[in-house]
Amino acid sequence: MHQVYSKMIIDGKKIAAELREDLKKKVVELKSKYNSVPGLTVILVGEDAPSKIYVKNKEKFAKEVGMNSEVIKYSEKIEEKVLLNKIEELNNDKKVSGILVQLPLPKHIDKRKVIETIDHKKDVDGFHPMNVGNLSSGYDSSIPCTPLGCSLLLKKIEKNLSGKHAVVIGRSNLNGKPMTQLLLKENCTVTITHSKTKDLKKECLRADIIIAAVGMPRLVKGDWVKKGAIVIDVGINKTDSGIVGDVDFDEVSKVAKAITPVPGGVGPMTIACLLNNTVECFKKTHSN
Ligand code: GUN
Numbered sequence: 616m617h618q619v620y621s622k623m624i625i626d627g628k629k630i631a632a633e634l635r636e637d638l639k640k641k642v643v644e645l646k647s648k649y650n651s652v653p654g655l656t657v658i659l660v661g662e663d664a665p666s667k668i669y670v671k672n673k674e675k676f677a678k679e680v681g682m683n684s685e686v687i688k689y690s691e692k693i694e695e696k697v698l699l700n701k702i703e704e705l706n707n708d709k710k711v712s713g714i715l716v717q718l719p720l721p722k723h724i725d726k727r728k729v730i731e732t733i734d735h736k737k738d739v740d741g742f743h744p745m746n747v748g749n750l751s752s753g754y755d756s757s758i759p760c761t762p763l764g765c766s767l768l769l770k771k772i773e774k775n776l777s778g779k780h781a782v783v784i785g786r787s788n789l790n791g792k793p794m795t796q797l798l799l800k801e802n803c804t805v806t807i808t809h810s811k812t813k814d815l816k817k818e819c820l821r822a823d824i825i826i827a828a829v830g831m832p833r834l835v836k837g838d839w840v841k842k843g844a845i846v847i848d849v850g851i852n853k854t855d856s857g858i859v860g861d862v863d864f865d866e867v868s869k870v871a872k873a874i875t876p877v878p879g880g881v882g883p884m885t886i887a888c889l890l891n892n893t894v895e896c897f898k899k900t901h902s903n
Contacts, residue, residue: 623868625768625847625875631883634767635680638890642681645897653712653897654683655739655890656705660698660724661691666717673715676886682893683710695724699732706734712897713739715889718789736899739892741793750796757892762794764884765826765847766801772845772873777802782822784808784815784835784861790828790849798824815839827861837866846874849881 646652655677659670670686677684689698698716705711714737716729730738735745741757749756769776781803785791791807798805808818809829819825819839827835828849840846850861860877868874875881 623871623873625772625873625880627764627768627875627880628883630768630771631764631887634884634887635676635890638887638894639680641894645894645901646681649901651710652682653893654685654710655713655715655893656685656687656711658687658689658698658701658714658716660689660693660717660720663717663719666719670717672886673889677890677893680890682890685711691721693721693724695728698724698729702729702732706732706737709900711737712900713737713889713893715739737896739889739896741892742788747788747793750793753800757896758797758888759789759793760885760888760892761790761828761849761881762797763888763891764881765794765849766797767888768847768875768881768884769801769824769845776824778804779823780804780806780821781824781826782806782808782818783826783828784819785826785828785830785849787828791826794826794828798826825862829861831861832859833861833863835862835867837863837870840867840870842870843872844870846871847881848875848877850877851882 642652657670657673659666674684674686705714714733720726730742733743735743738746738757741759746756750758781798783791783794783805786807786809795805795807806818808815812818816839819835820841822841822844825844825846830850830852832852832854846862846867848860848862852859858878864876
Protein backbone atom coordinates (compact mmCIF):
# COMPACT_ATOMS: atom_id res chain seq x y z
CA MET A 616 0.00 0.00 0.00
CA HIS A 617 1.17 3.50 -0.80
CA GLN A 618 2.05 5.75 2.07
CA VAL A 619 -0.53 8.50 1.64
CA TYR A 620 0.52 10.82 4.41
CA SER A 621 3.72 11.51 6.23
CA LYS A 622 3.94 13.44 9.48
CA MET A 623 0.11 13.40 9.32
CA ILE A 624 0.09 15.65 6.26
CA ILE A 625 -2.17 14.31 3.53
CA ASP A 626 -0.42 14.58 0.18
CA GLY A 627 -3.28 15.62 -2.10
CA LYS A 628 -0.89 16.31 -4.94
CA LYS A 629 0.35 12.73 -4.93
CA ILE A 630 -3.08 11.15 -4.50
CA ALA A 631 -4.45 13.31 -7.34
CA ALA A 632 -1.54 12.28 -9.58
CA GLU A 633 -2.34 8.61 -8.87
CA LEU A 634 -6.00 9.21 -9.73
CA ARG A 635 -4.99 10.88 -13.00
CA GLU A 636 -2.76 7.90 -13.86
CA ASP A 637 -5.76 5.58 -13.36
CA LEU A 638 -7.89 7.86 -15.53
CA LYS A 639 -5.28 7.86 -18.26
CA LYS A 640 -5.58 4.07 -18.43
CA LYS A 641 -9.39 4.27 -18.45
CA VAL A 642 -9.29 6.75 -21.35
CA VAL A 643 -7.11 4.32 -23.35
CA GLU A 644 -9.59 1.51 -22.64
CA LEU A 645 -12.56 3.66 -23.68
CA LYS A 646 -10.78 4.67 -26.86
CA SER A 647 -10.22 1.06 -27.86
CA LYS A 648 -13.82 0.14 -26.99
CA TYR A 649 -15.67 3.11 -28.53
CA ASN A 650 -13.10 4.59 -30.88
CA SER A 651 -13.54 7.94 -29.18
CA VAL A 652 -12.32 9.62 -26.01
CA PRO A 653 -14.12 11.69 -23.36
CA GLY A 654 -14.27 15.42 -24.14
CA LEU A 655 -14.45 18.25 -21.63
CA THR A 656 -15.65 21.71 -22.67
CA VAL A 657 -15.12 24.56 -20.23
CA ILE A 658 -16.78 27.94 -20.72
CA LEU A 659 -15.08 30.98 -19.21
CA VAL A 660 -16.91 34.32 -19.14
CA GLY A 661 -14.96 37.47 -18.34
CA GLU A 662 -11.55 38.15 -16.86
CA ASP A 663 -11.70 36.89 -13.25
CA ALA A 664 -8.04 36.15 -12.49
CA PRO A 665 -8.43 33.03 -10.29
CA SER A 666 -10.97 31.60 -12.74
CA LYS A 667 -8.49 32.01 -15.60
CA ILE A 668 -5.89 29.99 -13.66
CA TYR A 669 -8.38 27.27 -12.70
CA VAL A 670 -9.58 26.93 -16.29
CA LYS A 671 -6.04 26.74 -17.66
CA ASN A 672 -5.26 23.91 -15.22
CA LYS A 673 -8.45 22.06 -16.10
CA GLU A 674 -7.53 22.20 -19.78
CA LYS A 675 -3.93 21.14 -19.14
CA PHE A 676 -4.79 18.11 -17.02
CA ALA A 677 -7.64 16.99 -19.30
CA LYS A 678 -5.17 16.89 -22.18
CA GLU A 679 -2.61 15.13 -20.02
CA VAL A 680 -4.95 12.19 -19.38
CA GLY A 681 -5.71 11.94 -23.10
CA MET A 682 -9.12 13.59 -23.25
CA ASN A 683 -10.35 16.11 -25.77
CA SER A 684 -10.32 19.48 -24.08
CA GLU A 685 -11.78 22.74 -25.27
CA VAL A 686 -12.07 26.13 -23.59
CA ILE A 687 -14.62 28.64 -24.92
CA LYS A 688 -13.98 32.21 -23.80
CA TYR A 689 -16.53 35.01 -23.82
CA SER A 690 -16.29 38.68 -22.92
CA GLU A 691 -17.86 39.82 -19.66
CA LYS A 692 -20.54 41.62 -21.71
CA ILE A 693 -21.86 38.52 -23.43
CA GLU A 694 -25.66 38.31 -23.62
CA GLU A 695 -27.18 35.54 -21.52
CA LYS A 696 -29.00 34.17 -24.57
CA VAL A 697 -25.75 33.65 -26.48
CA LEU A 698 -24.35 31.63 -23.59
CA LEU A 699 -27.51 29.54 -23.26
CA ASN A 700 -27.55 28.85 -27.01
CA LYS A 701 -23.94 27.71 -26.86
CA ILE A 702 -24.76 25.33 -24.01
CA GLU A 703 -27.65 23.88 -26.04
CA GLU A 704 -25.28 23.36 -28.95
CA LEU A 705 -22.79 21.55 -26.68
CA ASN A 706 -25.61 19.43 -25.21
CA ASN A 707 -26.24 18.12 -28.72
CA ASP A 708 -22.59 17.63 -29.64
CA LYS A 709 -21.65 13.93 -29.41
CA LYS A 710 -17.95 14.76 -29.02
CA VAL A 711 -18.65 16.68 -25.81
CA SER A 712 -19.03 14.43 -22.74
CA GLY A 713 -18.81 17.10 -20.05
CA ILE A 714 -19.71 20.79 -19.90
CA LEU A 715 -18.46 23.13 -17.17
CA VAL A 716 -19.33 26.81 -16.96
CA GLN A 717 -16.77 28.41 -14.67
CA LEU A 718 -18.24 30.38 -11.78
CA PRO A 719 -18.59 33.18 -10.82
CA LEU A 720 -20.54 34.60 -13.75
CA PRO A 721 -21.18 38.32 -14.37
CA LYS A 722 -24.21 39.65 -12.46
CA HIS A 723 -26.45 40.09 -15.54
CA ILE A 724 -26.31 36.35 -16.23
CA ASP A 725 -28.70 34.11 -14.29
CA LYS A 726 -26.48 31.38 -12.82
CA ARG A 727 -29.44 29.13 -12.10
CA LYS A 728 -30.67 29.30 -15.71
CA VAL A 729 -27.16 28.46 -16.95
CA ILE A 730 -26.81 25.44 -14.66
CA GLU A 731 -30.28 24.17 -15.54
CA THR A 732 -29.60 24.48 -19.28
CA ILE A 733 -26.67 22.06 -19.11
CA ASP A 734 -27.83 18.51 -19.92
CA HIS A 735 -27.68 16.77 -16.53
CA LYS A 736 -25.91 13.84 -18.18
CA LYS A 737 -23.07 16.23 -19.16
CA ASP A 738 -23.04 18.12 -15.85
CA VAL A 739 -19.49 17.37 -14.68
CA ASP A 740 -19.90 19.82 -11.77
CA GLY A 741 -22.90 18.01 -10.31
CA PHE A 742 -24.71 21.34 -9.90
CA HIS A 743 -27.84 20.54 -11.96
CA PRO A 744 -30.93 20.07 -9.72
CA MET A 745 -31.35 16.56 -11.13
CA ASN A 746 -27.88 15.61 -9.88
CA VAL A 747 -28.33 17.47 -6.58
CA GLY A 748 -31.60 15.61 -6.01
CA ASN A 749 -30.16 12.25 -7.00
CA LEU A 750 -27.21 12.71 -4.66
CA SER A 751 -29.44 13.63 -1.73
CA SER A 752 -31.72 10.66 -2.47
CA GLY A 753 -28.72 8.33 -2.54
CA TYR A 754 -29.07 7.60 -6.28
CA ASP A 755 -26.38 7.58 -8.94
CA SER A 756 -25.37 11.17 -9.83
CA SER A 757 -22.55 13.48 -10.83
CA ILE A 758 -20.91 14.54 -7.56
CA PRO A 759 -19.44 18.05 -7.14
CA CYS A 760 -15.68 17.78 -7.64
CA THR A 761 -14.36 19.36 -4.42
CA PRO A 762 -16.50 17.34 -1.98
CA LEU A 763 -15.76 14.21 -4.01
CA GLY A 764 -12.04 14.99 -3.69
CA CYS A 765 -12.40 15.48 0.09
CA SER A 766 -14.27 12.21 0.37
CA LEU A 767 -11.55 10.31 -1.53
CA LEU A 768 -8.86 11.82 0.72
CA LEU A 769 -10.80 10.84 3.84
CA LYS A 770 -11.17 7.28 2.58
CA LYS A 771 -7.41 7.04 2.08
CA ILE A 772 -6.92 7.80 5.78
CA GLU A 773 -9.87 5.86 7.20
CA LYS A 774 -11.56 3.12 5.14
CA ASN A 775 -14.58 2.84 7.41
CA LEU A 776 -16.14 6.17 8.37
CA SER A 777 -19.29 4.60 9.79
CA GLY A 778 -20.41 6.19 13.06
CA LYS A 779 -17.80 8.95 12.95
CA HIS A 780 -18.94 12.42 13.89
CA ALA A 781 -18.19 14.82 11.05
CA VAL A 782 -18.51 18.58 11.38
CA VAL A 783 -18.84 20.51 8.13
CA ILE A 784 -18.11 24.23 8.34
CA GLY A 785 -19.98 26.01 5.54
CA ARG A 786 -23.30 25.25 3.83
CA SER A 787 -22.64 26.24 0.21
CA ASN A 788 -24.16 24.39 -2.73
CA LEU A 789 -20.61 23.94 -4.07
CA ASN A 790 -19.08 22.32 -0.99
CA GLY A 791 -20.87 22.15 2.37
CA LYS A 792 -24.20 20.67 1.29
CA PRO A 793 -22.89 18.00 -1.12
CA MET A 794 -20.10 17.17 1.37
CA THR A 795 -22.78 16.50 3.96
CA GLN A 796 -24.55 14.10 1.59
CA LEU A 797 -21.35 12.19 0.92
CA LEU A 798 -20.59 11.87 4.64
CA LEU A 799 -24.13 10.64 5.30
CA LYS A 800 -23.62 8.03 2.56
CA GLU A 801 -20.60 6.83 4.56
CA ASN A 802 -22.83 6.55 7.67
CA CYS A 803 -21.22 9.47 9.47
CA THR A 804 -23.20 11.53 11.97
CA VAL A 805 -23.02 14.99 10.41
CA THR A 806 -23.28 18.44 11.94
CA ILE A 807 -23.50 21.30 9.43
CA THR A 808 -22.31 24.61 10.82
CA HIS A 809 -22.40 28.09 9.31
CA SER A 810 -22.18 31.81 10.03
CA LYS A 811 -25.14 31.71 12.45
CA THR A 812 -23.85 28.74 14.46
CA LYS A 813 -23.72 29.76 18.13
CA ASP A 814 -20.51 28.12 19.35
CA LEU A 815 -18.41 26.85 16.46
CA LYS A 816 -15.46 25.91 18.64
CA LYS A 817 -17.68 23.70 20.81
CA GLU A 818 -19.14 21.98 17.73
CA CYS A 819 -15.68 21.39 16.25
CA LEU A 820 -14.39 19.87 19.49
CA ARG A 821 -16.97 17.06 19.11
CA ALA A 822 -15.69 16.11 15.66
CA ASP A 823 -13.77 13.04 14.56
CA ILE A 824 -13.68 14.68 11.12
CA ILE A 825 -13.69 18.40 10.33
CA ILE A 826 -14.34 19.70 6.81
CA ALA A 827 -13.60 23.43 6.71
CA ALA A 828 -15.20 25.05 3.66
CA VAL A 829 -16.11 28.54 4.70
CA GLY A 830 -13.54 30.91 3.15
CA MET A 831 -12.19 32.42 6.39
CA PRO A 832 -8.40 32.43 6.74
CA ARG A 833 -7.05 30.24 9.60
CA LEU A 834 -10.46 30.14 11.33
CA VAL A 835 -10.05 26.68 12.91
CA LYS A 836 -7.53 26.85 15.78
CA GLY A 837 -5.55 24.15 17.54
CA ASP A 838 -7.79 24.24 20.64
CA TRP A 839 -10.89 23.69 18.45
CA VAL A 840 -9.76 20.22 17.44
CA LYS A 841 -10.01 16.93 19.32
CA LYS A 842 -6.76 14.97 19.50
CA GLY A 843 -6.66 12.44 16.68
CA ALA A 844 -9.29 14.12 14.47
CA ILE A 845 -8.95 14.21 10.68
CA VAL A 846 -9.03 17.75 9.28
CA ILE A 847 -9.77 18.53 5.63
CA ASP A 848 -9.21 22.14 4.62
CA VAL A 849 -11.11 23.31 1.53
CA GLY A 850 -10.26 27.01 2.00
CA ILE A 851 -8.17 28.99 -0.46
CA ASN A 852 -7.74 32.47 1.03
CA LYS A 853 -5.45 35.19 -0.25
CA THR A 854 -3.68 36.96 2.63
CA ASP A 855 -0.64 39.22 3.05
CA SER A 856 1.33 36.11 3.99
CA GLY A 857 0.22 34.22 0.86
CA ILE A 858 -2.50 31.63 0.22
CA VAL A 859 -3.82 30.01 3.41
CA GLY A 860 -6.68 27.67 4.22
CA ASP A 861 -9.60 27.90 6.66
CA VAL A 862 -7.51 26.00 9.21
CA ASP A 863 -4.60 27.30 11.25
CA PHE A 864 -2.25 24.65 9.90
CA ASP A 865 0.65 25.22 12.32
CA GLU A 866 -1.59 24.83 15.35
CA VAL A 867 -3.96 22.12 14.13
CA SER A 868 -1.27 19.86 12.65
CA LYS A 869 0.01 19.38 16.22
CA VAL A 870 -3.28 17.80 17.39
CA ALA A 871 -4.85 16.25 14.28
CA LYS A 872 -4.23 12.66 13.23
CA ALA A 873 -4.13 13.83 9.62
CA ILE A 874 -4.55 17.20 7.92
CA THR A 875 -4.55 18.53 4.37
CA PRO A 876 -2.15 21.37 3.58
CA VAL A 877 -3.06 24.47 1.54
CA PRO A 878 -1.90 24.42 -1.16
CA GLY A 879 -1.32 20.78 -2.10
CA GLY A 880 -4.27 19.18 -0.30
CA VAL A 881 -7.83 19.40 -1.63
CA GLY A 882 -7.01 21.67 -4.61
CA PRO A 883 -5.31 19.08 -6.85
CA MET A 884 -8.06 16.55 -6.03
CA THR A 885 -10.75 18.90 -7.37
CA ILE A 886 -9.35 18.82 -10.89
CA ALA A 887 -8.64 15.09 -10.79
CA CYS A 888 -12.28 14.54 -9.76
CA LEU A 889 -13.48 16.76 -12.60
CA LEU A 890 -11.63 14.47 -15.02
CA ASN A 891 -13.13 11.45 -13.25
CA ASN A 892 -16.61 12.96 -13.68
CA THR A 893 -15.93 13.58 -17.37
CA VAL A 894 -15.09 9.88 -17.81
CA GLU A 895 -18.29 8.95 -15.94
CA CYS A 896 -20.37 11.28 -18.15
CA PHE A 897 -18.78 9.74 -21.27
CA LYS A 898 -19.80 6.30 -20.02
CA LYS A 899 -23.40 7.50 -19.46
CA THR A 900 -23.73 8.78 -23.01
CA HIS A 901 -22.14 5.62 -24.46
CA SER A 902 -24.02 3.03 -22.43
CA ASN A 903 -27.10 2.85 -24.66
N1 GUN B 1 -15.60 28.16 -9.46
C1 GUN B 1 -14.94 27.77 -8.33
N2 GUN B 1 -15.06 26.43 -8.15
C2 GUN B 1 -15.82 25.97 -9.17
C3 GUN B 1 -16.28 24.68 -9.52
O1 GUN B 1 -16.05 23.66 -8.85
N3 GUN B 1 -17.03 24.62 -10.66
C4 GUN B 1 -17.34 25.72 -11.40
N4 GUN B 1 -18.10 25.56 -12.48
N5 GUN B 1 -16.93 26.93 -11.09
C5 GUN B 1 -16.15 27.05 -9.98
